[in-house]
Amino acid sequence: MSDLATTEPGLDEAMERYRVELTGYCYRMLGSSFDAEDAVQDTYIRAWRSFEKFEGRSSLRSWLYRIATNVCLDLLNAGNKRARPMDLTAPQAQASAVLNERPEVTWLEPVPDGRVLPQTADPAEAALAKESVRLAFVAALQHLPAKQRAVLILREVLAWKADETAELLDTTVASVNSALQRARATMAAHPPREGRPADPLDADQAELLRRYLTAFEAYDITSLTALLHEDAVLSMPPFDLWLQGPADIAAWHLNQGIGCKGSRLIPTTANGLPAFGQYRPAEDGVGHTPWALQVLEISADGRIVGLNAFLDTARWFPLFGLPERLA
Template identity: 40%
Template sequence: MGDFTTDTEPYRRELLAHCYRMLGSVDDAEDVVQETYLRAWRSYEAFQGRSSVRTWLHRIATNACLSALSHRSRRFLPSGLGGPADDPMTPPLAAGAQWVQPIPDSMLDPAAIVASRDSLRIALIATLQELPGRQRAVFILRDVLAWPASDVAQVMGSSTAAVKSTLQRARARLEQAPPDVEQAVEPGELSAVLAHYIAAVEEADGAALEQLLRVDARVEATPWRTWFSGRAACVPYLVQQVLGSPGTWRLLPTSANGQPAAVGYHGGQAYGILLLTVTSAGIARINAFGDPGLVKRFGFPTSV
């Protein structure tokens, strides 16, 4: 056996992505990764290379995630709590739910973001939260990470046959409500759309936003359970209830979940993260996460 840090540190970002997919929260995922490394360090001498270090670490991390899930409520996006509002003048209603969080691309392996961008999209992360813990873990390891069933069996402490059965149940459940994962767009086009979006919001330009949104776009913002679907509803909602006057908002570009994003400031104070799902036909989703704590998590100041 070699040195613990040398053997295990290369997998830290990969484990963070795995725990994030499992838990839907960057805060919870970081806590579980720290716990994983503590458990691994304590049992390192007894490990003795009975499997690969990668498989061993994923087993510890997966068990830690399953334990965490048994003590925490499910995380949602607003669209997971009910249908869209009909009237864009509807005052948004708050919900006491635990929300799915975005994860900064800066915390992830850049190569993994390029190779598996779709597997980090916020729509998929939210959909995964609907699966029971063990189904979620097997689906992520088999269908997202493409691990062999034999390796997944080692992680799950079960047989290959049990892994295949669990995967079938997970797939069947997801087929009932498949995640709305949009087709990828070239990075240059993503950057241009983000720049136009930032300008439209900062200038409170509803007409410019209307041009950017797809006709079937949706807008949802935590901590509100109220959300809107269709450009005809989204634009009046944004103009009348969100944008304010020019200069009300300041947005700084960033990226999260392999998607273009912006750090939002309202009246100079941290608001949270605005995440865009962009297709060749325009912006399909705006997911706003009204959590000032996320601004610091993304490495930005709390005021501008």
């Protein structure tokens, strides 16, 4: 049965086919994994309530995207805008670093790949999808006004035609083309930081991550910082502190961050990037307890350019299916 012929008793099953791609769309719009899932749930509730008005003139997929767009625009019009520490403050030096915590709603959030990346057999399509959920790309999207953001995602990430996008946004093709041109100009002024999606890993990336895991668990900071790009960044939301350069990152790990010595890392993925669940030694001396979700950004020349340590493990570890404790 095509989605055009969907009847209400089969609506749940029909809508479920689009959950992952809709969540990915809402995540790019909102910059929050939890807000994206809430937006999709709200989309489905609105679809159920107004299904009798769905006349089948467009596909069910297009209709759901229209609803999801309106949900996201409502949220963004309320002033929601996510950022990374690098968007808010200047880098600090390790010796004088101050940990200033900001509310959860401030931060661009990580997301598990499986929640936002639909399965596809097309390598080029898969690569574009991973590229478009990278932390740096989603952060750059946050600089766009809400409707420009929607146009850019629909046209350049999801490959919608201009007339399809215009119909979805209830506007003209000329308006869509103008919004896309302005969005491209803004993105060019705030280019995403370099980084390579890492799924599947190539041999060099796999070796880099093996060396990183070995160095971190041994707390061999000399070996760890040898893997960093010269302008690598360490950030730790919910704190707005960020450090730049191997020297300050090494000094942080050997001073304020010394409690990470003896940590264990569990590999995972986030935003199309390699990631680790970090567990520090438990205070009671038995096993290891959650400390951070580390998301790594890797440059084209095989160096780590970003160490993103998301510290709110009560939110992230259940979402990523990471254990509550390591024995």
